[in-house]
Amino acid sequence: MEKMKKLSKTKSISYAKWGYIFIIPFFVVYLIFTLYPQLLTIYNSFFEYYRDGLNVIGPNFVGLRNYKELFTINNAGYVPIVKYSLNTLILWIIGAVPQFLIAMLLALFFTSTRLNIKGQQFFKTVIYMPNLIMASAFSMLFFALFSQVGPINQLLQSWGAVNEPINFLGMTISVRGLIGLMNFLMWFGNTTILLMAGIQGIDESMFESARLDGSNSTQVFFNITMPLLMPIFIYVFITSMIGGIQMFDVPQVLTNGKGTPNLTSTTLIMYLNNFLGVSKNFGMAGAVSVLLFIITAVLSAFVFKTITRK
Amino acid sequence: MKKLLSILLAILMVFTLAACGNGGNGGEEPAEEGKVLNLWTWNDEFWGFLCDYYADEVIDEFTATKGDVTIKRTTYISDNMAYQDALDAALLAQADAPADEKVDMFLAEADYIIKYTNSDATMDVTSIGVTDFSNTYKYTVEAASDANGVVKGVSFQCCPSALIYRRSIAKEVLGTDDPAEVQAALDSWEKFDEVAAIAKEKGYYMVPTPLETYRTFSNNTTSGWVVDGKLNIDPAIQNWMDQAEKYMAEGYAPFAAGIWDAEKNDQMFADGKTMCFFGPAWYFNFCMGNAQDPERGCYGDWAICQGPQAHFWGGTWMLAATGTDNPTMVADIMNTFINDEEVCSKLVSEKAQFSNNQAVNNKFAADESYGNDFLGGQNDTAVFAELAKYIKFQNVTPYDQGCNEGIQNAYREFLNGTVTKEEALANFKDSIKTTYPGITVE
Numbered sequence: 099m100e101k102m103k104k105l106s107k108t109k110s111i112s113y114a115k116w117g118y119i120f121i122i123p124f125f126v127v128y129l130i131f132t133l134y135p136q137l138l139t140i141y142n143s144f145f146e147y148y149r150d151g152l153n154v155i156g157p158n159f160v161g162l163r164n165y166k167e168l169f170t171i172n173n174a175g176y177v178p179i180v181k182y183s184l185n186t187l188i189l190w191i192i193g194a195v196p197q198f199l200i201a202m203l204l205a206l207f208f209t210s211t212r213l214n215i216k217g218q219q220f221f222k223t224v225i226y227m228p229n230l231i232m233a234s235a236f237s238m239l240f241f242a243l244f245s246q247v248g249p250i251n252q253l254l255q256s257w258g259a260v261n262e263p264i265n266f267l268g269m270t271i272s273v274r275g276l277i278g279l280m281n282f283l284m285w286f287g288n289t290t291i292l293l294m295a296g297i298q299g300i301d302e303s304m305f306e307s308a309r310l311d312g313s314n315s316t317q318v319f320f321n322i323t324m325p326l327l328m329p330i331f332i333y334v335f336i337t338s339m340i341g342g343i344q345m346f347d348v349p350q351v352l353t354n355g356k357g358t359p360n361l362t363s364t365t366l367i368m369y370l371n372n373f374l375g376v377s378k379n380f381g382m383a384g385a386v387s388v389l390l391f392i393i394t395a396v397l398s399a400f401v402f403k404t405i406t407r408k
Numbered sequence: 409m410k411k412l413l414s415i416l417l418a419i420l421m422v423f424t425l426a427a428c429g430n431g432g433n434g435g436e437e438p439a440e441e442g443k444v445l446n447l448w449t450w451n452d453e454f455w456g457f458l459c460d461y462y463a464d465e466v467i468d469e470f471t472a473t474k475g476d477v478t479i480k481r482t483t484y485i486s487d488n489m490a491y492q493d494a495l496d497a498a499l500l501a502q503a504d505a506p507a508d509e510k511v512d513m514f515l516a517e518a519d520y521i522i523k524y525t526n527s528d529a530t531m532d533v534t535s536i537g538v539t540d541f542s543n544t545y546k547y548t549v550e551a552a553s554d555a556n557g558v559v560k561g562v563s564f565q566c567c568p569s570a571l572i573y574r575r576s577i578a579k580e581v582l583g584t585d586d587p588a589e590v591q592a593a594l595d596s597w598e599k600f601d602e603v604a605a606i607a608k609e610k611g612y613y614m615v616p617t618p619l620e621t622y623r624t625f626s627n628n629t630t631s632g633w634v635v636d637g638k639l640n641i642d643p644a645i646q647n648w649m650d651q652a653e654k655y656m657a658e659g660y661a662p663f664a665a666g667i668w669d670a671e672k673n674d675q676m677f678a679d680g681k682t683m684c685f686f687g688p689a690w691y692f693n694f695c696m697g698n699a700q701d702p703e704r705g706c707y708g709d710w711a712i713c714q715g716p717q718a719h720f721w722g723g724t725w726m727l728a729a730t731g732t733d734n735p736t737m738v739a740d741i742m743n744t745f746i747n748d749e750e751v752c753s754k755l756v757s758e759k760a761q762f763s764n765n766q767a768v769n770n771k772f773a774a775d776e777s778y779g780n781d782f783l784g785g786q787n788d789t790a791v792f793a794e795l796a797k798y799i800k801f802q803n804v805t806p807y808d809q810g811c812n813e814g815i816q817n818a819y820r821e822f823l824n825g826t827v828t829k830e831e832a833l834a835n836f837k838d839s840i841k842t843t844y845p846g847i848t849v850e
Binding site: 148149150151152153155172173174178245246247248265268269270354355356358359360361369372373375376377379382 | 487488489492493496499500523524526527528529663665669670671674806810817821824826827830831833834835837838839842843844845846
């Protein structure tokens with residue numbers, strides 16, 4: 099009996115316990131470095147807490163005053179944070195649309211057994227290359243290239259294409275275009291490789307049987323590739339969107355932190371960063387962060403729901 | 409995996425730092441004063457002088473020694489207030505920092521010196537042995553004093569700002585490059601405008617950017633940027649805005665570039681088309697590198713005169729940080745750069761500085777044989793000695809850097825035609841609201 103009991107105890111050993119133990123380190127790190135700061139940010143957003151010179155003002159509880167201030171109409175007749183949100187959205191779309199189109203096309207080319215492109219490794223390396231450059235260095239390079247006395251203007255002038263140097267960094271369309279272009283260049287390689295991995299994960303026999311049944315490439319793409327690629331596509335799309343919402347380094351460096359012209363390239367994170375200058379305004383910065391958190395959560399949920407809907 | 413790796417790295421870094429901390433303290437005998445003097449700066453101008461005239465040995469760009477003390481430089485750029493940001497953090501942590509990591513001396517500029525002099529982060533320098541201000545310019549002492557008149561630091565330079573012009577262009581536009589005659593032709597803003605029109609006819613620009621004259625106006629205001637806690641735009645700033653608008657519309661300036669931008673600095677090359685720049689001694693010997701470029705520059709093709717309106721620009725003050733463990737050396741450096749006649753003379757003759765020692769400056773001003781080769785042999789010290797008499801340190805607030813940079817950045821956009829004047833002002837006010845939450849903006 100005694101023996102039996104022992105045996106049954108050994109038999110019912112719970113391996114799940116080890117699972118929990120193994121994930122403890124992650125949760126400890128998550129609690130300390132992610133959850134705690136997040137809660138602290140939310141807490142700070144209800145306080146007046148900044149520096150005036152070397153004097154710390156606060157923290158004084160002010161309720162929702164910081165949020166109210168965020169949504170106050172300014173002298174030019176608009177709400178700054180709404181403008182910056184739209185900027186962020188536009189900047190992301192300019193970069194993301196070509197990024198997804200080109201990446202999808204390249205992924206299809208590279209995985210196509212009919213095309214069977216030679217030197218794939220080389221191309222994959224090359225298109226991934228821009229991602230290895232630091233965003234700020236990349237941005238600095240474009241800043242120098244497109245300045246009024248920079249090489250692009252010199253080239254255009256020596257070809258006689260323009261008489262006066264073009265102020266690329268002074269016009270909304272070109273600044274936004276350049277930011278989009280940089281983000282596109284930096285990320286399309288990464289997206290291509292992720293999508294390729296997704297396509298390669300699809301059972302080859304699916305394509306073969308479709309082709310045997312006489313379907314053309316378009317039909318294969320929309321009826322086989324796309325539906326089966328969906329989980330990976332959603333992942334790539336949401337990561338790109340969150341990256342877009344957090345866009346900072348490229349526009350910050352390209353416009354020297356000013357978000358020019360007329361603040362049309364000021365993103366939400368740049369706005370947040372402005373509060374954390376000499377004044378270390380944790381109250382307002384906290385409020386912006388909380389708003390960002392809500393926007394990200396809502397958008398992600400929305401995208402997930404729409405794309406996965408049957 | 410990535411997370412794990414980063415934790416590991418972080419732990420490693422902490423250990424490395426701790427190891428460094430222990431190593432640093434391993435001195436032989438407990439000395440009375442610290443063995444490391446930490447100097448905070450936003451560029452390497454003063455560092456150069458310190459290496460040449462004070463230090464015994466220069467180890468590298470950021471380290472030098474004097475006796476058995478190591479002088480360490482910590483530098484952050486001034487742009488977007490990065491320097492103030494980093495310095496504030498260091499000063500607020502000063503009390504808890506180990507002795508060798510405490511800030512001992514830091515540099516501050518006219519735009520924000522008051523923020524530090526009026527705080528407990530700086531200390532009375534008369535208490536550590538800097539007492540003789542008889543030869544310094546009065547405004548440099550006033551600027552470094554707190555509201556109660558306690559002196560917290562000294563400046564190694566005096567910064568009257570002059571009109572710096574290209575001799576060759578002046579000859580074509582005015583028919584002369586003689587400083588006295590050029591001055592006579594440009595001694596008021598009305599005359600300046602007239603000459604600007606002539607320059608344009610002859611294919612030249614009067615200024616490299618409309619922002620070039622900003623300091624001339626902002627330094628002659630009748631009220632500060634902040635009055636009773638509210639943002640205030642002085643009529644002088646308004647006058648500058650009107651002038652800038654006119655100069656851009658009339659084509660008296662090629663671009664509405666920022667004062668530190670490559671577009672503007674390009675105008676200093678020999679093939680530049682701009683006649684007038686504005687700035688103190690530090691400007692032409694520290695910031696006009698393009699003009700001194702051996703191939704593309706125009707060394708010697710320059711001269712200075714008083715210009716339409718007397719003003720000063722910038723200037724670097726050395727402030728003693730509260731809690732320093734090297735008070736004797738801090739005082740010694742300060743005394744060296746204001747009272748050591750030999751060092752002050754070298755600042756003038758070797759570095760083309762306008763020193764903060766009136767006796768030395770006057771000696772050079774009176775010396776007929778003394779001249780600055782960059783300025784075609786002109787005696788710049790004589791011009792500055794005269795200009796120094798008009799310097800007024802007034803209407804300053806701790807928020808001046810943000811306001812001065814903010815208005816120039818915002819208004820530039822109007823000058824470039826991207827926004828209306830109303831939008832530019834609204835953008836400026838928004839930026840102040842974000843930068844300085846303590847200021848009421850209407």
